Amino acid sequence: MDSCVIPLRHRGLSLVQTTDFFYPSVEDPYMQGRIACANVLSDLYAMGITECDNMLMLLSVSQKMTEEEREKVTPLMIKGFKDAAEEGGTSVTGGQTVVNPWIIIGGVATVVCQSNEFIMPHNAVPGDVLVLTKPLGTQVAVNAHQWLGNVSDCSRTGMANKKCRTDADPKYGCVNEALPCHCLSAAALMHTFNAHAATDITGFGILGHAQNLAQQQHCEVTFVIHNLPIIAKMAAITKACGNRFSLLQGTSAETSGECFKYSSDQPVSCGEYLTLPPNR
Numbered sequence: 001m002d003s004c005v006i007p008l009r010h011r012g013l014s015l016v017q018t019t020d021f022f023y024p025s026v027e028d029p030y031m032q033g034r035i036a037c038a039n040v041l042s043d044l045y046a047m048g049i050t051e052c053d054n055m056l057m058l059l060s061v062s063q064k065m066t067e068e069e070r071e072k073v074t075p076l077m078i079k080g081f082k083d084a085a086e087e088g089g090t091s092v093t094g095g096q097t098v099v100n101p102w103i104i105i106g107g108v109a110t111v112v113c114q115s116n117e118f119i120m121p122h123n124a125v126p127g128d129v130l131v132l133t134k135p136l137g138t139q140v141a142v143n144a145h146q147w148l149g150n151v152s153d154c155s156r157t158g159m160a161n162k163k164c165r166t167d168a169d170p171k172y173g174c175v176n177e178a179l180p181c182h183c184l185s186a187a188a189l190m191h192t193f194n195a196h197a198a199t200d201i202t203g204f205g206i207l208g209h210a211q212n213l214a215q216q217q218h219c220e221v222t223f224v225i226h227n228l229p230i231i232a233k234m235a236a237i238t239k240a241c242g243n244r245f246s247l248l249q250g251t252s253a254e255t256s257g258e259c260f261k262y263s264s265d266q267p268v269s270c271g272e273y274l275t276l277p278p279n280r
Contacts, residue, residue: 001121001216002043002199003109012114018043021058021106025142025255029073033080035255036105038182039202041088042256044109045187046200048119053111055085057095060104077105088182122216123196130223133186136206137234138255140245144237183256200256207250225250 003018020043022036037055044052059077061070074097085092095107111117183200190198197217199209206225214223228250238247245252 002046003049005047005118005120008112013112014115014118015110015112016044016047016049016118017108017110019058019106019108021104024103024105027146029076030080033077033082033105034084035080036077037081037084037088037107039256040107040109041085041090042183042200042202044111045183046198047121048187048190048195048198049111049113049117050184050187050191051111051113051117052085052088052090052109055090055092055110056108057081057092058104058106058108059095059097060100060102061097062103063099063101065103073103077103081105081107084182088184119190119195119198121197121199121213122218124213124217124221124223125196125219126221128196128221130210130225132201132206132229133183134201134254135229135231136201136252136254137231137238137247139253140234140238140241140247141231142255143245144234201254202256203253205246205251205253210250 003016006015006017007013008015018040020040022032022039024032025035026032037057040055041052057078059074061074065073082092090109092107189195197213199213201209204212206228210223210225214221228248230247235248238245238252243249
């Protein structure tokens with residue numbers, strides 16, 4: 001399950017809660033804060049919850065940073081996380097900050113709700129349709145964008161190939177920048193279309209999360225994934241890099257909360273749920 005669901009002593013109410021944390025995936029500290037917040041909230045959204053009562057923020061500041069770097073980076077990460085929380089209709093009321101070898105940011109999302117406000121992820125039935133609401137390849141896109149600025153990284157990873165570098169270059173229509181996105185609309189649509197089960201797709205890739213979801217079903221069902229919608233050019237890049245991401249095998253990690261803007265200024269869809277609406 002993406003979140004824990006704990007029945008409370010108050011009749012008809014449950015506590016739904018999740019926690020997660022992340023290492024930096026983009027260079028902009030403000031954007032990283034926003035992406036981390038969207039990641040935490042995505043676990044609630046994957047259960048059809050559209051309102052979060054409270055968030056806590058967990059922040060680890062690197063001890064390898066200078067004092068000046070900490071003073072500049074830390075407030076931006078905090079602001080990004082806070083702004084994204086407010087856009088999701090909630091607020092950050094506390095948390096914990098520590099000094100650590102690595103930068104880490106994450107948090108806790110909590111809601112108290114009635115049973116009709118969340119959708120348990122185990123009610124799939126034969127005839128349901130799997131719906132992927134975001135193209136795959138976020139990890140490949142982020143890494144390729146970062147490698148472009150480093151000659152040694154390009155050579156080591158296979159990005160030295162001219163065609164491969166062109167595919168990843170924002171001037172030629174691929175990833176321009178990562179953008180933080182809430183998946184709140186996907187959570188609302190789960191209720192509109194009576195979804196039977198859902199999950200976000202993050203660290204285990206589409207195959208891993210689909211397998212986990214399939215194993216939780218009460219009915220005997222088989223999940224069939226017959227195609228993989230992938231961000232433009234990412235299949236070519238992963239092949240050039242020696243298939244290091246296993247994107248085409250369905251096991252590449254994805255980053256919930258990120259979508260990508262292309263040079264045409266048209267963002268890609270930014271939902272991230274494997275949903276099961278009946279016969280839709």
